[in-house]
Amino acid sequence: MGLFDKKYCDICGEKIGLLGNRKLEDGNLCKNCAKKLSPWFDERRHSTVDQIKAQLSYREENKKAVEAFHTTRSFGDRYLICLDEDQRKFLVARTGNIISENPDVLDYSQVTGCELDVDEHRSEEMTKDKDGNEISYNPPRYCFSYDFNIVIRVNHPWFDDMCFQLNSSDVEVFPPAGTLALANPGQRSMEYRKYEQMGSEIKKALMSARQQIRDDISAAAAPKAVVTCPWCGATTTPDASGKCEYCGGAVNA
Structure with missing residues (x-):
C-alpha cells in the first residue's frame, strides 16, 4: 500500500482526508472519532481497533453520567x-x-x-x-x-x-x-x-x-455487635440506622 493511498477509519468507515489519519496499532482512526476519546487518554498509538471501540462505547455511556x-x-x-x-x-x-x-x-x-x-x-x-x-x-x-x-x-x-x-x-x-x-x-x-x-x-x-x-x-464490613434491645428486650443486631431488627426501636437512643 502506497503512502498516499486512500485510508478509511476502522471505527466509522469514513474516508480519512489528507493529514487526518490517527494511526492505531492495527488500523486507522479518523480525527472525528479521535475527538470522542477521553482527553486524558494518551495511549492511542498503542491501542488496537477493538480497544478504541470499547472506549468509545464507554464514552457514550458517560454521557448519561454527565446528564445526571x-x-x-x-x-x-x-x-x-x-x-x-x-x-x-x-x-x-x-x-x-x-x-x-x-x-x-x-x-x-x-x-x-x-x-x-x-x-x-x-x-x-x-x-x-x-x-x-x-x-x-x-x-x-x-x-x-x-x-x-x-x-x-x-x-x-x-x-x-x-x-x-x-x-x-x-x-x-x-x-x-x-x-x-x-x-x-x-x-x-x-x-x-x-x-x-x-x-x-x-x-x-x-x-x-x-x-x-x-x-x-470498612464500617460496613465490620462484624455487627449483638446487643439487647432496651425496648423489647430481644437480642438483636442493629440495622444500618441503629434500630432493633424486631421492634424498630432505636437501640442506641
Whole structure:
C-alpha cells in the first residue's frame, strides 16, 4: 500500500482526508472519532481497533453520567473541577457546557492521590547602558511567574491521571527593586496565594471524600455487635440506622 493511498477509519468507515489519519496499532482512526476519546487518554498509538471501540462505547455511556451530574462545588479558571457531593462524583471540564463536552465522570473512590505542583520561572530584568547595550541592574532584578498544576491520580480503565492547570494566565510577581531574592517571592502576591489555596482545597476535598468512602466500606464490613434491645428486650443486631431488627426501636437512643 502506497503512502498516499486512500485510508478509511476502522471505527466509522469514513474516508480519512489528507493529514487526518490517527494511526492505531492495527488500523486507522479518523480525527472525528479521535475527538470522542477521553482527553486524558494518551495511549492511542498503542491501542488496537477493538480497544478504541470499547472506549468509545464507554464514552457514550458517560454521557448519561454527565446528564445526571449536579455540581455542588467547583474550582479553577482555565479548567474547572466540579464536585457532585451528593453522588460522590467529580469531573474536570474545559468549557462551561459539560453536555456537549462530555467530560469523564469519576467516583470519589477512584481517586488514588492528588498533588499541587507549582512551576516557578525566573527571568532577569535588564536595562541599557549609554550605548544601548543590555546590562543587568545592580543589584540584579528578577521577574517571577508561576503556573499551578493539579495532578489527580486515579484508578480508571483508560487513564491513570488527570493533569490540568488552575490559572488561565501566568501569575507574575515583581519583587521591589533593590531587595534581595526571597525564598518564595510568590507569597507576596494575592493571586499566587489564591491559587495555592484553591489547589489545597481541591486536594482536601478529593482526599477527604476518598477517605470517607473507605471508612464507610470498612464500617460496613465490620462484624455487627449483638446487643439487647432496651425496648423489647430481644437480642438483636442493629440495622444500618441503629434500630432493633424486631421492634424498630432505636437501640442506641
